[in-house]
Amino acid sequence: MTTAVKDLSQDRQKQMISAHYAKLARAREDGRKVVYTFVPGNLTELLNNLGLLPVLPEINALQSGMRGKTGDYIHIAEKAGHSEDVCTYVKADIGMLKSGNVGPTGEPLPKPDLLLLSYTGCFTFLKWFELLKREYDCPVVMLHVPYQGDGRITEPMRKYVADQLRDEVIPALEKLAGRKVDYDLLREQLKLSALAENDLVWVLESAKHRPSPIDAYFGGVYYIGPIFTSFRGTTDAVEYYQLLHGEIQQRLDDGLGPVTPEGTLQEEKYRIVVEGPPNWTSFREFWRMFYGEGAVVVASSYTKVGGLYDRGFRHDPSRPLETLADYCMGCYTNLSLPDRINLLEKYINDYAADGFLINSVKSCNSFSAGQLLILRELEKRTGRSGGFIESDLVDPRYFSAANIKNRLESYFQMVEAKRARS
Amino acid sequence: MSLATQEAPMAAGELADLVGSATRLYEDLELKAVRDWKANDPARRAIGFLPVYVPREVIHAAGALPVGIMGGGDQIEIVRGDSYFQSYICHLPRSVIELAVSGRLGALDGFVFPSICDVIRNLSGMFKVLMAEKWVHYLDLPQNFDRASGGKFYRHEMATIANGVSALTGIEVTNERLRDSIRLYNENRRALADLQALRVQSPWLVPATEYYLLLRASYLLPPEAHTQMVRDYMRLSRTSQRHAQDNIRVMVRGAFCEQPPLGLLRTLERAGCYLVDDDFVLGARFIPEPLPEDGDPWQALIDGFLYKSLPTASKYDVNATKEAEVVQRARDVRADGVLLIAPSFCDPALLDQPMLARALDKAGIPYTSFKYAEDTGQFQVIREQAGTFADAIKLWGTK
Numbered sequence: 001m002t003t004a005v006k007d008l009s010q011d012r013q014k015q016m017i018s019a020h021y022a023k024l025a026r027a028r029e030d031g032r033k034v035v036y037t038f039v040p041g042n043l044t045e046l047l048n049n050l051g052l053l054p055v056l057p058e059i060n061a062l063q064s065g066m067r068g069k070t071g072d073y074i075h076i077a078e079k080a081g082h083s084e085d086v087c088t089y090v091k092a093d094i095g096m097l098k099s100g101n102v103g104p105t106g107e108p109l110p111k112p113d114l115l116l117l118s119y120t121g122c123f124t125f126l127k128w129f130e131l132l133k134r135e136y137d138c139p140v141v142m143l144h145v146p147y148q149g150d151g152r153i154t155e156p157m158r159k160y161v162a163d164q165l166r167d168e169v170i171p172a173l174e175k176l177a178g179r180k181v182d183y184d185l186l187r188e189q190l191k192l193s194a195l196a197e198n199d200l201v202w203v204l205e206s207a208k209h210r211p212s213p214i215d216a217y218f219g220g221v222y223y224i225g226p227i228f229t230s231f232r233g234t235t236d237a238v239e240y241y242q243l244l245h246g247e248i249q250q251r252l253d254d255g256l257g258p259v260t261p262e263g264t265l266q267e268e269k270y271r272i273v274v275e276g277p278p279n280w281t282s283f284r285e286f287w288r289m290f291y292g293e294g295a296v297v298v299a300s301s302y303t304k305v306g307g308l309y310d311r312g313f314r315h316d317p318s319r320p321l322e323t324l325a326d327y328c329m330g331c332y333t334n335l336s337l338p339d340r341i342n343l344l345e346k347y348i349n350d351y352a353a354d355g356f357l358i359n360s361v362k363s364c365n366s367f368s369a370g371q372l373l374i375l376r377e378l379e380k381r382t383g384r385s386g387g388f389i390e391s392d393l394v395d396p397r398y399f400s401a402a403n404i405k406n407r408l409e410s411y412f413q414m415v416e417a418k419r420a421r422s
Numbered sequence: 423m424s425l426a427t428q429e430a431p432m433a434a435g436e437l438a439d440l441v442g443s444a445t446r447l448y449e450d451l452e453l454k455a456v457r458d459w460k461a462n463d464p465a466r467r468a469i470g471f472l473p474v475y476v477p478r479e480v481i482h483a484a485g486a487l488p489v490g491i492m493g494g495g496d497q498i499e500i501v502r503g504d505s506y507f508q509s510y511i512c513h514l515p516r517s518v519i520e521l522a523v524s525g526r527l528g529a530l531d532g533f534v535f536p537s538i539c540d541v542i543r544n545l546s547g548m549f550k551v552l553m554a555e556k557w558v559h560y561l562d563l564p565q566n567f568d569r570a571s572g573g574k575f576y577r578h579e580m581a582t583i584a585n586g587v588s589a590l591t592g593i594e595v596t597n598e599r600l601r602d603s604i605r606l607y608n609e610n611r612r613a614l615a616d617l618q619a620l621r622v623q624s625p626w627l628v629p630a631t632e633y634y635l636l637l638r639a640s641y642l643l644p645p646e647a648h649t650q651m652v653r654d655y656m657r658l659s660r661t662s663q664r665h666a667q668d669n670i671r672v673m674v675r676g677a678f679c680e681q682p683p684l685g686l687l688r689t690l691e692r693a694g695c696y697l698v699d700d701d702f703v704l705g706a707r708f709i710p711e712p713l714p715e716d717g718d719p720w721q722a723l724i725d726g727f728l729y730k731s732l733p734t735a736s737k738y739d740v741n742a743t744k745e746a747e748v749v750q751r752a753r754d755v756r757a758d759g760v761l762l763i764a765p766s767f768c769d770p771a772l773l774d775q776p777m778l779a780r781a782l783d784k785a786g787i788p789y790t791s792f793k794y795a796e797d798t799g800q801f802q803v804i805r806e807q808a809g810t811f812a813d814a815i816k817l818w819g820t821k
């Protein structure tokens with residue numbers, strides 16, 4: 001592998017994130033209001049439109065995981081009465097809160113002025129904010145986002161979400177912000193969202209080439225950062241994705257494989273589709289188990305949790321509330337299980353994958369319940385090898401490196417053997 | 423060792439017969455009762471529904487029998503179900519899948535999966551894959567408790583169910599039919615409320631296992647038959663020779679979905695606890711009060727759900743009143759203590775627990791908590807825990 005070179009896009013993203021945390025740190029002095037909300041189905045454009053600052057507790061949890069803090073945080077939450085069995089994102093957040101709510105920059109995060117509860121794709125979000133509501137003296141605004149149980153978004157579903165936005169969510173946000181939503185600005189923002197979405201899709205689909213210039217899981221989680229969090233609908237995001245697009249185009253032109261922490265991957269031996277979130281506490285180690293074997297993830301479902309754009313959805317400035325509704329309902333974990341199977345099958349075929357792998361995380365029933373059926377169905381439908389490993393998002397107790405490495409090695413051998421046979 | 427290990431005397435005579443019938447229904451995992459009901463008329467259809475709540479009136483008004491699916495308890499060996507779920511997922515879905523793939527749910531013509539948690543939600547999709555020939559519907563109950571938005575959406579959801587079931591039965595859900603169904607279920611609500619009142623007043627007349635079996639029977643019987651069963655039970659129980667024991671009165675929370683095995687209920691009683699309130703089989707009495715029997719029947723169901731349904735972990739608590747409610751309820755039923763129980767790996771129940779525990783602490787109401795699974799077979803630890811809890815209350819508690 002060649003030596004790692006920092007991409008400009010990576011620097012750009014870092015600057016954007018630090019600027020956001022700096023704003024959060026100064027929120028009180030600057031008189032800015034803070035809204036806690038979740039990644040899937042987030043309403044970033046609206047919050048930005050009103051000058052409100054979002055905090056995303058899942059991002060805090062994953063960043064704490066990457067910084068090796070979640071073991072302690074989870075322990076604190078469990079000592080405070082939370083069960084060992086439940087989602088560790090919630091416990092990591094509660095433990096962090098009980099430890100002073102210090103963010104990744106070392107400064108405490110501001111308390112929320114409002115909890116914006118959209119539970120797109122996950123019921124645990126409901127409980128999470130019920131718990132936070134009891135820690136902070138602030139209002140909660142509910143946005144009920146219906147699930148695509150029948151595999152599609154119907155007009156009454158769309159109307160229900162749009163009505164809630166217009167009649168409940170927006171008035172509450174406006175009250176907090178002390179000003180009205182600027183709809184002209186919102187349309188501009190949505191236009192910018194769509195521009196960034198175009199580039200993101202282009203980047204993700206670049207993995208259809210051989211060799212793939214990206215890793216759509218381990219690299220992908222960085223690529224989705226700005227658009228899934230506080231930057232969708234901003235010029236910052238548009239510029240970031242243009243920069244990224246340019247860099248990936250260059251890699252394609254140069255016939256290069258994906259960037260890894262140890263430089264460019266020289267030989268693409270296996271093309272894999274991955275279902276399920278990554279592990280954050282041993283993220284690098286986990287990644288190494290893939291690139292060390294020459295495995296490249298060419299498509300993943302996790303990079304669709306905060307928006308599923310590669311089926312054609314784009315934020316549409318001509319119908320702001322309806323488009324926000326469609327966005328909320330379209331996130332990956334809001335898809336029915338049969339539709340998740342269809343999507344993964346399509347990825348396996350479209351990206352000419354050698355096989356697929358499920359990382360089943362203990363925390364997340366939203367992802368995990370039903371994954372063994374997904375495994376069977378995909379094997380049946382595609383004839384490609386399926387692998388299954390278990391870990392967790394941020395609980396280091398559930399990342400057994402030796403075990404996972406063994407399983408992955410056997411899995412890649414299985415892929416190899418199957419390939420040899422055919 | 424517990425100070426009191428008395429148990430309610432066994433039912434005798436007619437009462438024993440009635441309890442026996444309820445027990446047979448509880449054990450009827452092959453759904454023979456449903457097959458028999460359907461055999462009387464080949465046009466009959468039956469619709470299975472999962473915990474917690476579905477508007478049974480709508481299914482009933484479309485001419486089908488709503489049948490509650492509560493898992494397999496400790497009564498079936500899981501042969502294939504485990505291969506569909508990781509070890510860290512609760513037990514209920516694996517026994518439900520076991521029931522499905524073993525053909526035991528064959529008497530059912532369709533399924534409704536209410537929104538309660540991600541496991542049940544995803545299970546609905548698994549059914550769509552595994553039982554592609556059946557009608558499978560995911561019911562998104564509103565978490566927005568506003569008539570104008572959540573109510574409107576719920577009306578549409580109910581209409582979807584009505585259309586789905588009507589397509590199977592050929593019977594349209596008219597307002598008149600729906601009002602008739604509401605009337606029947608109101609009778610059932612009244613009977614169950616009376617039974618609950620009797621239990622609060624004289625818990626020795628309504629042992630926990632019998633109460634539980636009666637609730638479960640409501641998930642297999644047509645409403646009028648079940649109402650009759652409850653009424654008969656009360657009549658017989660009142661005249662039984664059962665007397666009060668020196669037990670404490672406990673309220674149970676956390677068992678709204680996966681159900682504890684009967685043995686666990688027996689264990690609690692043997693440990694000296696009268697169960698005076700609980701959230702078992704919650705869908706059977708989720709809206710405890712009768713609904714209006716005239717006017718717009720859909721609105722009656724909507725308002726029932728939005729404004730009258732019981733608090734539970736799977737429902738978002740808009741105004742953060744669950745603490746006050748649990749304390750008030752414990753006082754209303756004169757509970758000496760509360761058992762916060764939860765199925766292993768159940769996010770909704772387990773994430774609710776710290777909130778309830780804190781409220782009980784503040785109110786000075788003793789509580790203890792433990793986990794179970796529907797197939798828990800060893801009760802020694804639970805018996806000791808419940809026994810110690812009961813003893814502590816008897817010696818130093820609020821009695």
Ligand code: SF4
Nearest residue numbers: 087089122124364365
């Ligand atoms: S259950 Fe999954 S989606 Fe929900 S909060 Fe936990 S990790 Fe996130």
Ligand code: SF4
Nearest residue numbers: 512539541679680768
């Ligand atoms: S027991 Fe809990 S986690 Fe399991 S299906 Fe029921 S509510 Fe969901």
